Amino acid sequence: MANMNTTFVLLLNLLYLLLITESISLDAVPSNSIAVNANVRCIEIERVALQKFRKGLKDPFNRLSSWVGQDCCNWEGIGCSNQTSNVVKLDLGSSNLCGSEGGSQYTPDQPICLSGKLDPSLHNLKYLTYLNLSNINFQGVSFPYFLGSLKKLTYLDLSFTMFSGVVSSSLGNLTNLSYLNLIPSQFSDKTLSVSNLYWLTNLSSLQYLNLQNIDLSKAETHWLQVVNMLPSLSELYLSNCGLRHLPHTLPFVNFTSLSALDLSNNGFNSSSIPPWLFNLTTLNNLRINYCDLKGPIPNIARASLCNLKILDMAFNIFISGPITEFIQALSGCGNHRLEQLNLGSNQLSGVLPHSLGNFTHLRELHLTNNSFSGPIPSSIQHLSRLEILDLSYNLMNGTIPEFIGQLIELSTLDLFSNSWEGTMTETHFLNLKKLTWFSLSSTRKSLVLNVTHDWTPPFSLQNVQIKDCQLGPAFPAWLKTQKNLLDISLVNSSISANIPNWLWNLSSLLWHLDLSHNQLRGDLPKSLSFAWVDLSYNNLTGSLPLWPSVQYLLLRKNLLSGPLPVNIFQRIKIWSP
Numbered sequence: 001m002a003n004m005n006t007t008f009v010l011l012l013n014l015l016y017l018l019l020i021t022e023s024i025s026l027d028a029v030p031s032n033s034i035a036v037n038a039n040v041r042c043i044e045i046e047r048v049a050l051q052k053f054r055k056g057l058k059d060p061f062n063r064l065s066s067w068v069g070q071d072c073c074n075w076e077g078i079g080c081s082n083q084t085s086n087v088v089k090l091d092l093g094s095s096n097l098c099g100s101e102g103g104s105q106y107t108p109d110q111p112i113c114l115s116g117k118l119d120p121s122l123h124n125l126k127y128l129t130y131l132n133l134s135n136i137n138f139q140g141v142s143f144p145y146f147l148g149s150l151k152k153l154t155y156l157d158l159s160f161t162m163f164s165g166v167v168s169s170s171l172g173n174l175t176n177l178s179y180l181n182l183i184p185s186q187f188s189d190k191t192l193s194v195s196n197l198y199w200l201t202n203l204s205s206l207q208y209l210n211l212q213n214i215d216l217s218k219a220e221t222h223w224l225q226v227v228n229m230l231p232s233l234s235e236l237y238l239s240n241c242g243l244r245h246l247p248h249t250l251p252f253v254n255f256t257s258l259s260a261l262d263l264s265n266n267g268f269n270s271s272s273i274p275p276w277l278f279n280l281t282t283l284n285n286l287r288i289n290y291c292d293l294k295g296p297i298p299n300i301a302r303a304s305l306c307n308l309k310i311l312d313m314a315f316n317i318f319i320s321g322p323i324t325e326f327i328q329a330l331s332g333c334g335n336h337r338l339e340q341l342n343l344g345s346n347q348l349s350g351v352l353p354h355s356l357g358n359f360t361h362l363r364e365l366h367l368t369n370n371s372f373s374g375p376i377p378s379s380i381q382h383l384s385r386l387e388i389l390d391l392s393y394n395l396m397n398g399t400i401p402e403f404i405g406q407l408i409e410l411s412t413l414d415l416f417s418n419s420w421e422g423t424m425t426e427t428h429f430l431n432l433k434k435l436t437w438f439s440l441s442s443t444r445k446s447l448v449l450n451v452t453h454d455w456t457p458p459f460s461l462q463n464v465q466i467k468d469c470q471l472g473p474a475f476p477a478w479l480k481t482q483k484n485l486l487d488i489s490l491v492n493s494s495i496s497a498n499i500p501n502w503l504w505n506l507s508s509l510l511w512h513l514d515l516s517h518n519q520l521r522g523d524l525p526k527s528l529s530f531a532w533v534d535l536s537y538n539n540l541t542g543s544l545p546l547w548p549s550v551q552y553l554l555l556r557k558n559l560l561s562g563p564l565p566v567n568i569f570q571r572i573k574i575w576s577p
């Protein structure tokens with residue numbers, strides 16, 4: 001019995017194998033060609049289409065040198081179906097636009113540079129599922145209608161190409177598209193626009209949609225309604241699309257898988273921030289910077305936006321009010337994934353909430369140019385991954401806490417223009433090995449930066465900007481260790497000493513030096529390699545220098561003497577003795 005059973009199963013398996021083999025051999029018959037060389041898989045009509053397409057292109061670096069012979073399936077960038085031999089993939093995307101003559105007009109990535117026209121014979125590639133022409137320079141011809149006939153496309157990448165006119169509504173025929181990227185090249189001098197976006201409703205499989213920098217103003221009244229009907233949409237990029245209308249309410253939020261939403265650089269006419277924007281629980285990236293949004297941040301439910309990693313609301317100018325409830329609600333999630341929070345350049349006010357310290361994954365915290373007040377909350381010490389802390393241009397007060405020196409990942413610490421008081425010492429910088437940007441000033445003019453004369457900082461700065469603080473009276477000797485400085489600005493910092501000679505040769509990268517409003521003494525050096533120098537309001541003596549590299553020179557209110565160097569007006573753009 002056992003043997004019989006086994007034999008029966010074997011027979012069944014054999015039958016199954018025969019059936020599979022049968023179906024493979026049936027499928028393997030090329031659909032459009034009859035007698036072909038056994039080694040040539042390519043279908044003739046498709047090869048001819050590709051050859052015509054190639055004729056339309058300039059290919060100065062022979063990127064398509066493999067496009068010879070009969071078997072187009074072996075040509076570079078072509079993928080054929082293993083079953084039918086049809087061309088299913090055309091991938092000629094590259095990472096850089098090609099100049100119009102195939103030359104170096106822009107910044108061509110030379111070995112892959114292609115330009116020319118897009119021959120409509122491509123419409124014969126009826127089985128194409130993947131088309132990538134990213135960065136090919138199509139020289140501003142009108143957007144091709146025939147693309148709408150490639151009905152099997154699932155990927156269409158025309159990013160950074162140059163087309164003009166109106167995006168063809170024929171794309172509405174591509175009902176299987178899951179990826180559509182039409183962002184034009186930044187070098188394109190012609191605009192690309194749409195007459196409407198209703199055709200998008202057809203693309204129900206769309207997951208990725210990028211229409212950045214395309215003029216969508218004609219879709220003003222319906223763009224949101226239309227994208228809200230795309231059930232699989234996961235990434236939506238509509239930055240700089242000339243949109244003005246962002247509806248305040250969205251009766252039914254259909255975006256159930258949206259993870260990235262970029263609406264930046266659209267001057268919306270809304271009188272307040274639409275609350276539904278913060279109801280998209282699946283978002284991990286929300287960019288609504290430069291959107292002309294106004295008014296307070298709406299109340300959101302606790303633990304909303306729990307997947308958020310990036311929130312950019314900067315430069316709306318008129319977003320106002322406190323952030324305490326918003327941050328508390330955001331931080332109510334068990335997992336605090338937020339990595340970048342940018343609320344800069346608005347009119348936000350009130351104290352910084354302690355709950356900010358819950359975002360232990362935070363790498364960037366930009367709060368510059370608002371009206372925040374009160375002290376730096378102690379919970380900030382928990383943000384051990386923080387790389388950028390920018391509190392500049394606010395109304396904050398109190399002392400700078402010493403725990404700042406424990407934020408070991410900090411590369412930018414911007415504390416400019418607040419009402420700080422107290423003293424900063426070496427402890428405030430103890431472990432800041434990665435710091436490259438340090439900026440500090442106090443409108444109260446009472447902050448002291450007091451370090452020992454032989455302090456060797458753990459960091460190597462590129463930019464140091466200190467103003468209206470007490471840094472002197474001695475010249476800060478620790479600067480001598482900073483060999484990578486590009487920019488030094490120590491203004492009104494109570495330094496009354498000779499400028500040390502090492503300063504003039506500190507760093508070959510140094511181009512900007514501002515030591516104005518101190519009481520610096522001594523003579524100026526004979527030569528200097530910086531481009532921009534402000535030494536005004538000091539006690540410098542000796543004769544006027546002639547520094548050929550200097551383009552901007554401010555020396556007023558010093559004790560200089562002697563004749564003017566010849567030609568000084570030809571050599572220096574701004575000059576103020």
Ligand SMILES: *[C@@H]1O[C@H](CO)[C@@H](O)[C@H](O)[C@H]1NC(C)=O
Pocket residue numbers: 080081082
């Ligand atoms: C076709 O077959 C080749 C070789 O066996 C294989 O590498 C390739 O992945 C297959 N392509 C598809 C689309 O299945």
Ligand SMILES: *[C@@H]1O[C@H](CO)[C@@H](O)[C@H](O)[C@H]1NC(C)=O
Pocket residue numbers: 092093094095132133134155156157179
């Ligand atoms: C198209 O090609 C470019 C350059 O190789 C690549 O960066 C991009 O991801 C490709 N697009 C798609 C959808 O695969």
Ligand SMILES: *[C@@H]1O[C@H](CO)[C@@H](O)[C@H](O)[C@H]1NC(C)=O
Pocket residue numbers: 145146147148149150170173
């Ligand atoms: C899109 O589909 C419609 C209806 O099937 C058809 O009339 C039209 O020609 C198609 N457009 C293109 C570009 O193939």
Ligand SMILES: *[C@@H]1O[C@H](CO)[C@@H](O)[C@H](O)[C@H]1NC(C)=O
Pocket residue numbers: 151152175176
């Ligand atoms: C779209 O994809 C589905 C599933 O893969 C397929 O059955 C259908 O034929 C495709 N539609 C077109 C127009 O190719």
Ligand SMILES: *[C@@H]1O[C@H](CO)[C@@H](O)[C@H](O)[C@H]1NC(C)=O
Pocket residue numbers: 169170171172173175198199200202
């Ligand atoms: C939607 O797709 C269907 C089927 O391909 C087509 O007939 C129709 O014209 C398309 N509608 C739009 C608005 O593109």
Ligand SMILES: *[C@@H]1O[C@H](CO)[C@@H](O)[C@H](O)[C@H]1NC(C)=O
Pocket residue numbers: 204225228229230231252254
């Ligand atoms: C939500 O999406 C579904 C499926 O795409 C669509 O039928 C429905 O009209 C959409 N609802 C709204 C309010 O847009």
Ligand SMILES: *[C@@H]1O[C@H](CO)[C@@H](O)[C@H](O)[C@H]1NC(C)=O
Pocket residue numbers: 220244245269270271
């Ligand atoms: C904003 O602009 C849209 C379209 O132009 C208009 O319909 C809407 O009424 C405007 N809203 C406000 C608040 O002005």
Ligand SMILES: *[C@@H]1O[C@H](CO)[C@@H](O)[C@H](O)[C@H]1NC(C)=O
Pocket residue numbers: 253275276279
């Ligand atoms: C946000 O979502 C909740 C739950 O789905 C819903 O009750 C509420 O009305 C939504 N709020 C807005 C402004 O869409």
Ligand SMILES: *[C@@H]1O[C@H](CO)[C@@H](O)[C@H](O)[C@H]1NC(C)=O
Pocket residue numbers: 331332333334354355356357358379
């Ligand atoms: C968030 O921070 C607040 C204040 O620091 C604290 O009371 C609260 O427990 C924290 N929430 C979570 C979920 O960690």
Ligand SMILES: *[C@@H]1O[C@H](CO)[C@@H](O)[C@H](O)[C@H]1NC(C)=O
Pocket residue numbers: 373374375397398399
């Ligand atoms: C900071 O400013 C607030 C008013 O904005 C004031 O109540 C508080 O006393 C000030 N704190 C310090 C330390 O100056």
Ligand SMILES: *[C@@H]1O[C@H](CO)[C@@H](O)[C@H](O)[C@H]1NC(C)=O
Pocket residue numbers: 423448450451
């Ligand atoms: C700087 O610190 C030293 C040592 O702690 C102290 O003696 C000195 O008074 C401080 N200077 C200022 C201006 O606070």
Ligand SMILES: *[C@@H]1O[C@H](CO)[C@@H](O)[C@H](O)[C@H]1NC(C)=O
Pocket residue numbers: 496497519521538539
């Ligand atoms: C700088 O000059 C002013 C007068 O021009 C003088 O009162 C002051 O004492 C000088 N300071 C130093 C440090 O030499």
